[in-house]
Amino acid sequence: MDVDATPSTQSDERVAETASVPTQHSTPSGHIALPQSLRLPGLDSVRAAQSWREAVSRYSEDEQRYLSARSAAYFHVLQFGSEQQQRQMIEQGFPMPEEWLAARNIPDHELKQLAEAGNAKAQMFYIDRSISVLSAVLSQRGLDTENAQDMQLLQLYASVSAMTHQRLTESKSPFAAYQDGLFETRTSRTQTPEPFAASIHIAAELGHAGADQLSNVFYQQHPGLNPGTVMHFYQSMRRQIGRP
């Protein structure tokens, strides 16, 4: 990925204020309008569904596999169990299957441009894609400052970490909290799960209805979690969202 050390600042400062404002555009029957400030270009609405599973079942096998992989990468926080929950999660900034598939087809340089121009949804996908790139390397080895390609990865690390923190601070969205936790977990040299555990607690405070259930599952799956480290990240994220 071609990246820059300086993250965009024209980000989704308006997300929190405008996310709940209903769109004035007409929306096709059976569709849910996406908040104005949370749209990829050309994608104004998504189809309503009774569950994530139902929404995913509409796509090809390859697309279903891709969506399952993205869901698993986020420990299934993307899933919903009713249309009401889907609507709430859309307002909270969680990407829906149509959006994941639309973003999948956007080339790296275009996605980066959109993210740097301040498109909040593009920033989510840019962060997601960058976490995958960084994690693939950092889970295996550290970066070599004498290596030009590694220095590009360091630049990516710098810009994405700043963008991720900025998104949480400014949007206060539960999905931004999960991305912050995922960034910290997947880009740490030990892939330590504590930051993601902390992000679940923050997402719960920010209104993600599925967070409590996820928390139980996550703690069962990671029995050795260090409570002190979870608390450290939790407090850090709480300060980021302006809560003492």
Add this chain to the structure above:
Amino acid sequence: MWKYSVAAAAIAMIAVVNAQSTINTPPPPPPSFPPVIVEGIRIDGRRVLCTGTQCADVLRDMQMAVMAEPLPYEATLPDTDPTVDGEAFCENLADARPSGCSASNPPPSPGITVPGKQPWQANGCGTGGFANLFADVILTLASSNYYSGNLDAPYPGVGFRGACDGHDQCWAMAGEREACDRSFQRSMESACDQLGEANARGACYGFAGLYRGAVSSTNASDAAYQNSIKARACALWANDMRENGCED
């Protein structure tokens, strides 16, 4: 690719004194003396106090050995900790010396005072352990439009010195790495938050991200963290030797 020496020379050439008012990250709290994690009693009645894991392990093993000795019929368990032989304790503690560690010449470490030695000091972003790494990263990657030329305040008017000192201290006290590094970045970003203009804030965040990346993701930082863990273990062991009257 910049070499450290080239980077340091370049830094020296372009370093500027920023006469404007600077937003500074707060300095870290003064390091406290390491807490006693295990204590025991010697046969002569003196107390054994351990601040490091080597000492704690030695003392626990000796206490367990005493407790494992067969008790006479109808004896009751003692109310106090079992006493340990002071001479044997010192021998065992000396044997537990961390590799490459000297009781008489330990590395400086936060909160530990060694008679006749300089106390540990943080050294900010521009000198000491990470200076070359930061310089290398900044000069290779950062936008020259924004770089101030001062590693302690790479974005003009925003000082990262306190954040760097806090990170130095966190690592030097063998803090959990991910937690130390996250606090480091948040401290820098908090200083950036004081900037009113969004583009300025973003550029400042970019420097915070570069510093964070340098300490969290590079081979050089992996080695530095391991060294800080070893140095702390040595300093605590030497402190326990000294405080418990053991000779190396």
